[in-house]
């Protein structure tokens with residue numbers, strides 16, 4: 001395997017009596033498109049919540065490579081300061097299963113808010129040197145337009161985010177995440193609610209994120225043809241445990257994986 005960008009070790013999360021994650025370990029290779037799949041309630045979103053600082057795992061390590069070493073985000077999240085900001089600074093961005101945009105702001109403003117960390121830093125210098133703040137602001141606007149164009153929303157910059165179609169809101173969420181200049185983007189069910197054409201366009205966009213924009217992609221998705229079509233490595237969760245981790249071909253023929261999905265259909 002190419003050197004992992006992310007190495008999750010023995011992650012354990014409890015909600016009351018439920019073990020949502022039961023010693024989950026997996027790796028995400030740098031530059032890969034890796035999928036995290038599994039039946040409803042398997043713990044997929046909980047993994048993302050740990051990776052992005054929304055929850056602090058009770059046990060385990062989340063090692064994010066940095067230079068020659070790695071930092072453990074679980075340990076760092078023990079500090080006082082908000083976990084999500086710390087993780088964003090470390091270079092992990094996410095989208096949400098239930099879209100979370102600022103519906104009353106314009107599409108462009110949503111992308112500027114995402115970049116506020118860079119802008120704030122320059123705001124301080126702005127009092128001292130107005131030109132540098134103006135420059136940073138102009139760069140943020142340019143970068144936002146670049147991502148609007150890349151995701152195909154260029155004509156919608158001034159619309160309210162809440163007025164966009166569902167498919168376009170999903171694209172805007174991806175653009176917003178990319179505006180934080182992440183090394184790893186975590187997409188939680190990006191194809192949910194999309195029609196087949198939009199799903200094909202999403203597949204192209206995800207491929208481009210990796211190949212042209214050099215970001216590592218970790219994607220949760222129930223659409224199996226999308227998952228099998230774009231990912232080179234798949235991790236399967238069931239009842240909070242990793243039951244398989246392999247390439248798409250091997251996953252499709254893994255009896256444990258088939259049993260987990262059939263079992264979940266029986267219950268439905």
Ligand SMILES: Nc1ncnc2c1ncn2[C@@H]1O[C@H](COP(=O)(O)OP(=O)(O)OP(=O)(O)O)[C@@H](O)[C@H]1O
Nearest residue numbers: 015018020038039040041042043044045046047097
């Ligand atoms: N904040 C929470 N409080 C209590 N229980 C939770 C919480 N978040 C998740 N859970 C429980 O943890 C388990 C895993 O949930 P999670 O949302 O991670 O599943 P998932 O694999 O993302 O499912 P889906 O495919 O339906 O999105 C479920 O039993 C869920 O009810």
Ligand SMILES: [Mg+2]
Nearest residue numbers: 044045046097
């Ligand atoms: Mg989920």
